[in-house]
Amino acid sequence: MNNNLPKTYNPLDFEDRIYEKWMEKGYFKAKVNPNKKPYCIVLPPPNITGQLHIGHALDHSLQDVLIRWKRMQGYEALWQPGTDHASIATEVKVVEKLKESGLTKKEIGREEFLKHAWNWKEKYGGRIVEQMKKLGDSCDWSRERFTLDETCSQAVLEVFIKLYEKGLIYRGNRIINWCPVCKTSLSDAEVDHEEKSGNFWHIKYPVVDSHEFIEIATTRPETMLGDTAVAVHPEDERYKHLIGKTLMLPLMNREIPIIADEYVDKEFGTGAVKITPAHDPNDFEIGLRHDLPQIVVMNDDATINEKGGKYSGMDRYQARKQVVKDLEELGLLAKVKDHSHSVGQCYRCNTVVEPVTSLQWFVKMESLAKPAIDAVKERKIKFVPERYSKIYLHWLENIQDWCISRQLWWGHRIPAYYCEDCQEVIVSKSKPQICGKCKGKEFKQDEDVLDTWFSSALWPFSTLGWPQETEELKYFYPTNVLVTGYEIIFFWVVRMAFSGLEFMDEVPFEHVFIHGIVRDQEGRKMSKSLGNGVDPLEIIDEYGADALRFTLLTGNSLGNDMRFHIEKLESSRNFANKLWNATRFVLMNLDVDKFNNDEISLNVADKWIISKLNRLIKEATENMEKFEIGLAAQKLYDFIWSEYCDWYIELAKPRLYGENLQNRRTAQYTLTHVLENILKLLHPFMPFITEEIWGTMPTVKGDIIVSEWPQYNEANISTDAEEEMTIIMSIIKNIRNVRAEMNVVPSKKAKMIVITTNDNSKRIIEAAKQFFTTLASVSEIQYLEGKETIPSDAISIVVEGAEIFIPLDDLVDFKKEIERLQKEKEKLEAEIKRGEGRLSNEGFLKKAPPELVEEEKKKQDKYQQMLNTVLERLESIENRG
């Protein structure tokens, strides 16, 4: 009866159905509920351009585990989902798509382009959401948000204007990173640095009205077209006499000054630096200090512009070659050295970025960074693992102003308007009616959009309705945990931290739970170019979502990268199958749906497994609280497979098959009770299979997703039962061991002759009679007082408190048996020696905890007794000849 489970575990049969059930019943929905404590995680919004990859699978599995766990613990658990418009990434895709139909952005214009982009969003933006459902993500989809939707856009406007009014947003001509392919500015965080080998060109600049030269060294000779000075260290004896004089800039034939600046390192290169304020961040600063002109020599596609003389029109690298060649011809190229240096690249298209001065919008970071730094130092925000707080702090302590304008169309358009008449800048939520300065009425909005991270920085509160003062915001903010990979601490975590503090006056989350990345089995980063990526959807199709989740959640420690192995996936799938079949067994042997208390009488095995279960509940819960999700999962795995399946189910069988009703009921009860708890504990990790199994259990009601997380109960801990079972299991293992060594097949039953050395062990062994029969192929047990009548062909097993003989007819090879006993003897002697070492150490006796000393003494006695028994046995066999 009661067994609706098919014989083999096939996740495809039920995962989608289970997810639909959860959705229909609205279990993921969270609401403001004053009777419950809130628990909230905001999902790092995936890009609408994205497909679910294995990194999401890890990130989401962790979040789903936490949310499901807290939901079961009785919290009002909100996992707030949504997607990111991903300004630059999406725009690149849309441009590519236009290109396929032979169109360009410029041709179709802003409005038409945005239509295409929104179409893209409608078409592909939901794709990743559907994929997340396959994983089992229990997000409150009714609250799904999008960074470009109405509320989020209101939040962006509000923030921009407030920061502007506070003077924390400004427009200025500063050096920024320019991507010549995406044709937009980038923030510092959006530039990847890669060490590349290149050249160091030494170039001679002639001093005007002199025969002297100053030799400078550069890695980017083409930038000399925009040089406006050469700098030396004020104390440099080599150049001191030249400070204030001018140089003739070769190729351009422009006079530039020789200036002194402490920035210059006398020891590096030639000690003289060409200064190109428009194309280098350091030079830019020097340029400001010395009031040097900035000459931008490049167009937005990194070709040389009209300021570059004869090089105008050339690509930057072509120009580099030509410049070098021309210098060589003029005899001004002193030498070329190999030099490796780090080159900045666009994080979207990998093009080498060009530093260039440009009129952009910036966020002034200093005053915003301060509270964000304090929040972590004062542990209002706690990183898990702790070490990542260093990365966060280091970045914030060295932060530069944030360039937030992008020369793109897809995104939040900057709410700045320029008066057509007087160019006055007005920052406002909507187009102004009249210019306060000149009373002009025509305005043009700034063409640029905001950095995509500007809106994601507001995610923890914009998703909850801010700037409206919603109930949700009051209830769920600050959120509890943010789960994300270490690679976006700078992009996102930092910015959410200061935004939350600035606008909500409170940290956005208490914990930042950082995980590593999933690598391929050789330890390489997964990438499109290597083609070594793993598609989680294919994995789910083959192994099921539960197996994928379990694989990602186990076997690595906090914050570290992990390798992805198919073997591990198989092992997770096998684990699910194991649980599946254990349930089949339990249900197959269950013939009631309710238990009567007077029918239950727990034996030692029942007490043991219940005791172990309670320890598991305690430990797993503690692990979860410390975010040690992998450890918790590992403990569940071990308990389910080794203790519950391999031992307890086997121990329960004799009673299930026996005549005694009370015994049968008790075994059924314990099996069911433990299984129910196992399923609950495992549910956050493997939600589908646990829900499916739960649904077939006649003893439970409702759905497991909303069941109560098991509570540790100290009254269920039985150290007596645990100790007894240790002895029983050790006897069983020993018997199996010697039988295996002697090649005795299990079907061959054997008698077990027991001589006990104390009453307690006799009681234990007697009570465990059935266990030996079934688990160790024992036919009967015979108790003897003395050794006289022991058959000569028996092998001997020595355990604590007893000597056990297994007569094996002619199968015993006495030579082998002696060898075995010798080994046993050596083992015990080694133990005793180690114990003696400890106990004869005065320091140990004095300083070690007394319980430990006591335990050690007990062990000594035990081993000594066992050794004596072994020695006796050896002697008796040898005497026999």
Add this chain to the structure above:
RNA sequence: GGGCAAUUAACUCAGCUGGUAGAGUGCUUCCUUGACGUGGAAGAAGUCAGGGGUUCGAGUCCCUUAUUGCCCACCA
């Protein structure tokens, strides 16, 4: 140049506040026992990278060396 990880069984990795080294996979032998062969039983396999130190006791704490990987940094 700084910072952070990692180094444990053949492979991939656990090992929390220091108390006699664990798992999965693989390997060897056996088992068609009434949940499961996606299984069961038994077994072999580790100077916990090297060297110091603290401690009664160190894989675990401290110092140091080596190797590998990652992050940050304006030395042109």
